[in-house]
Amino acid sequence: MIVITSVLREEILGAFRELLPVLENGEILKRPYMRGLIGANEVLLVYGLIGKVESAMMAQVLIDKFNPKYLIHCGSAGAINEKRKIGDIVCGTKYVEHDIGFREKTVSSFKASDVLVERIYDIYNDTIFGIIASGDSFINSKEEKERIYKETQAEIVDMDSAAIAKVCAENGIEFCSLKIVVDKGLESSEIEIKSNFKRLAPFPSAIIAEMLQKHLL
Template identity: 70%
Template sequence: MIVITSVLKDEIIGAFRELLPVLQNGEILKRPFTRGLIGTNEVVLSYGFIGKVEAAMMAQALIDKFQPKYFIHCGSAGALNPERKIGEIICGTEYIEHDIYSRDMKCSKITASQSLVERICDVYDNIILGPITSGDVFVESEKEKEKIYNETLAEIVDMDSAAIAKVCYENGVEFCALKIIIDTSKEETRIEYQRNIKKLAPFPSAIVAEMLEKHLL
């Protein structure tokens, strides 16, 4: 069993398009889920949570109900590394909570599933590998962006991946997040977000669906 999640429906639609047949529709913690097949893999798709608390809450509920071996989180994020550009796709190799992070906290990073990372890169070679950092803040200033990047050296920032990674780690579930950059995390972030969310957000989940069509996990 593989669980695939996103914050918004737009971010998971790429996987929904390849889900056939649909075996079950339902709700979990008042959020929708759909169970079905992608290739020969049984998957559960769910979305509809914002921030670390809701992300962790949903991750634990989905793990408790479906007991997946793999958990993949898809969606969008803001750039932190000044070399990163809108439209680039990042596969997280480490997950860091920047709002509680200290370099002295040796257990503050969670490592991604190597098997998931390898399989994702096998179907789409134009992927950047690197850390993803998360926190309960919408980064939209050059000063805050530089601060978080200097502290974490993460490629991108979101509000959910590190929380889900922590829950998966504690439950022994293999985890990976795949994100596309839709804003630069600076003063124009809200304009960039509105401009790019619908046209770019589905790509990571479409890549995950292609990976599941090719590989039996």
């Protein structure tokens, strides 16, 4: 089984549209899930993983209940690397937490699944590969953005990927996070998110759905 997660419903729509047939609708920890097929793959979709604590909690419960081979997290993020622009698709190759006193030699990073990274590149070769930094804070200042980039060299920042990556690593589950840039982490971030989110949010999960249509994992 492959579990696909997201923070908000809009971020999982790209995969939900390809979930045929739907075999089951249910609820886990008050979050809705849908189980079905994408291509020849059995897939479970669930959203509502907000922040590091909820993301880690949900990841562990999903692993305990469904024992997936792969867990893929999709959604939106803010740019940290100045080279990144609105609409860029970023696949995390490593995941770090930026809000726990980052020190390169003492803070763990968690590696993405080589299989998932290769399959994603096969589907969308404009994907940008690099580090995703996660923390329980909304980044909307140049100073904070520059600090995080200096400490982590991350391409983008979110509130969830590193927590899920950590849980997956502890459980031996292959993981990958695929995100789309919807803001640049500056003072105008809220305006950018309102302008870009609904339009761009479904794209990462649509890429994953296309990957599952083409490949049996």
